[in-house]
Amino acid sequence: MDLAPPSSSTQADGLIVLGLESSCDESAAAILRRQADGRIEVLADLVLGQTEAHAPFGGVVPEIAARAHAEAMDGLAAAALNEAGLSLADLDGIAATSGPGLIGGVMAALMTAKGLALGSGKPLIAVNHLEGHALSPRLSEPLDFPYLLLLVSGGHTQLLIAEAVGRYRRLGSTLDDAAGEAFDKTAKVLGLGFPGGPALERCAQEGDATRFDLPVPLKGKPGCDFSFAGLKTAARQIWDGLETPTEQDRADLAASVQAAIARALASRTKRAMDRFAEDYPDIAQPRPLVVAGGVAANRTVRAALEEAAGHAGFSLIAPPMKWCTDNAAMIALAGLEKLVRGQTDELDAPARARWPLDAVSAKLDPAIGSGRKGPKA
Amino acid sequence: MNLLAIDTTGPDCSVALRQPGAADRLVSERIGRGHAERLAPMVRDLLAEAGLAPAQLDRIAVATGPGSFAGTRVATAFARGLALACQAEAVGVSNLVVMAHQAGTDAPLIVAHDAKRGEVVLQVWASDGETPSDPQRLPLDEALTRLPELAPAEARLAGSASDLLAPAGLSRTGIESLDLSALLDCAGLADPQTDKPSPFYARPPDAKLPGGLEPA
Numbered sequence: 001m002d003l004a005p006p007s008s009s010t011q012a013d014g015l016i017v018l019g020l021e022s023s024c025d026e027s028a029a030a031i032l033r034r035q036a037d038g039r040i041e042v043l044a045d046l047v048l049g050q051t052e053a054h055a056p057f058g059g060v061v062p063e064i065a066a067r068a069h070a071e072a073m074d075g076l077a078a079a080a081l082n083e084a085g086l087s088l089a090d091l092d093g094i095a096a097t098s099g100p101g102l103i104g105g106v107m108a109a110l111m112t113a114k115g116l117a118l119g120s121g122k123p124l125i126a127v128n129h130l131e132g133h134a135l136s137p138r139l140s141e142p143l144d145f146p147y148l149l150l151l152v153s154g155g156h157t158q159l160l161i162a163e164a165v166g167r168y169r170r171l172g173s174t175l176d177d178a179a180g181e182a183f184d185k186t187a188k189v190l191g192l193g194f195p196g197g198p199a200l201e202r203c204a205q206e207g208d209a210t211r212f213d214l215p216v217p218l219k220g221k222p223g224c225d226f227s228f229a230g231l232k233t234a235a236r237q238i239w240d241g242l243e244t245p246t247e248q249d250r251a252d253l254a255a256s257v258q259a260a261i262a263r264a265l266a267s268r269t270k271r272a273m274d275r276f277a278e279d280y281p282d283i284a285q286p287r288p289l290v291v292a293g294g295v296a297a298n299r300t301v302r303a304a305l306e307e308a309a310g311h312a313g314f315s316l317i318a319p320p321m322k323w324c325t326d327n328a329a330m331i332a333l334a335g336l337e338k339l340v341r342g343q344t345d346e347l348d349a350p351a352r353a354r355w356p357l358d359a360v361s362a363k364l365d366p367a368i369g370s371g372r373k374g375p376k377a
Numbered sequence: 378m379n380l381l382a383i384d385t386t387g388p389d390c391s392v393a394l395r396q397p398g399a400a401d402r403l404v405s406e407r408i409g410r411g412h413a414e415r416l417a418p419m420v421r422d423l424l425a426e427a428g429l430a431p432a433q434l435d436r437i438a439v440a441t442g443p444g445s446f447a448g449t450r451v452a453t454a455f456a457r458g459l460a461l462a463c464q465a466e467a468v469g470v471s472n473l474v475v476m477a478h479q480a481g482t483d484a485p486l487i488v489a490h491d492a493k494r495g496e497v498v499l500q501v502w503a504s505d506g507e508t509p510s511d512p513q514r515l516p517l518d519e520a521l522t523r524l525p526e527l528a529p530a531e532a533r534l535a536g537s538a539s540d541l542l543a544p545a546g547l548s549r550t551g552i553e554s555l556d557l558s559a560l561l562d563c564a565g566l567a568d569p570q571t572d573k574p575s576p577f578y579a580r581p582p583d584a585k586l587p588g589g590l591e592p593a
Binding site: 056057058061063064066067069070071073074077078088103104107108109110111112113114115116117118119120121188346347348349350351 | 411413414415416417418420421431432446447450451452453454455456457458459460461462463575576578582583584585586587592
């Protein structure tokens with residue numbers, strides 16, 4: 001039986017896709033229209049955070065997140081349609097994050113999307129969450145490929161070259177913790193509450209960033225990989241070694257850790273910028289360096305990246321904060337770009353806890369390979 | 378009423394369709410895991426075999442557990458998305474209620490779910506026509522000790538914890554898992570206003586507060 005009715009909109013009118021996201025602790029739904037010339041219009045963009053539910057635990061609890069997502073997704077989809085003034089019949093596709101992320105949460109958006117797709121006869125588009133981030137700068141402004149991308153959040157820290165839709169080359173990623181984890185876990189040690197990143201930044205304002213000597217991760221090691229576990233451990237040992245830590249000690253350590261993370265991000269990104277310049281000598285200066293992910297909100301990190309970019313002949317581009325952190329607009333955008341290319345998915349599409357972004361490239365061009373598969377890949 | 382019912386609370390991935398004037402269509406696969414992959418194609422194929430378009434569904438029912446947390450969410454999230462798209466009612470039915478229905482109306486009855494880690498979830502139907510007790514989670518040894526106060530001695534036992542509670546010496550119904558026809562029956566009787574398609578979790582999320590404290 002053919003369940004697909006004729007599409008309500010032709011490509012000339014633009015394609016409309018609903019995107020759903022639930023891979024960490026934000027439940028989100030968004031609807032985007034893509035004009036035939038590639039211009040993007042955001043028709044609805046909703047995010048339901050869970051910070052209060054996780055705050056007492058000092059971090060995201062996967063089962064709490066999954067329970068909240070499962071209760072929220074259908075309501076968010078309905079609210080997004082309502083806000084856009086559309087019905088499901090007006091859509092051309094239904095996109096959902098199908099990984100990587102906390103698997104119980106990922107399933108909520110993906111299963112909701114499957115129900116919507118089967119019920120409406122619209123195609124399902126399973127989106128790699130990281131591809132959403134990689135394309136997110138294109139939500140707010142036209143940006144030509146290729147560009148260098150630093151994705152830095154609580155779940156991911158990686159450097160990628162976005163070569164085209166569906167083609168991403170990973171230059172490096174974290175070998176252990178994500179940068180955002182280093183922020184959050186240090187904030188927890190210092191008793192600063194959750195979410196830890198913003199709390200640590202506030203505390204660091206009054207601190208002396210030069211007071212504590214912290215190790216430089218992967219010092220002198222070639223390549224663009226990151227490591228933050230050692231930094232986090234060193235910060236904890238310093239804190240535990242202070243007999244009666246004062247507010248000033250707390251602020252100084254927060255500032256020192258923040259500066260060390262910013263330095264590490266900037267120095268590895270510097271290597272990636274050199275690689276990019278070598279690989280694409282024809283791209284005129286300033287070359288594009290995009291930073292996305294929640295850590296991009298940190299002013300010290302951003303300043304360090306801006307300085308490094310300036311020295312290397314790059315300009316730093318950061319999407320608006322609402323599209324830097326997890327959101328569904330970027331999922332709908334990635335879904336639209338896949339739909340335009342005829343890349344839709346079957347109803348048996350799996351939810352995936354791990355899904356390295358270059359696996360997307362590997363599928364299209366096996367010569368690229370799927371890269372390292374690790375817990376933070 | 379065209380009624381679709383789904384159960385992914387255990388090792389089976391099950392879908393069932395009841396249409397006026399037609400025999401029930403019941404499809405069940407023992408897959409253990411991978412419900413998120415199998416469920417939607419099974420529903421699609423079931424509707425196709427019945428010649429029914431999704432939009433012709435009037436009600437979509439889901440077994441809400443207790444059972445596998447992740448598995449239960451697979452069905453509830455899917456059912457709610459499907460119901461939204463089909464403008465159908467979405468309802469949830471507890472596995473304990475379905476098994477009580479399977480056991481028939483000869484109260485008193487205890488339906489007990491094996492919640493693992495030495496715990497059971499119990500619900501008691503004291504007598505015919507009366508509202509059952511609220512389900513409660515108890516350590517197995519406490520459940521065995523307290524059974525005499527929780528239910529009359531002539532109560533019969535159903536549910537996945539039947540073996541665990543065997544030492545109590547109650548007569549057993551032999552009903553230990555959910556039957557799809559019974560799920561359809563209960564789904565048809567459910568009230569969309571009160572029987573929401575939300576998972577019935579056997580226990581709160583595993584998470585300790587800083588300092589190893591249990592959440593309030």
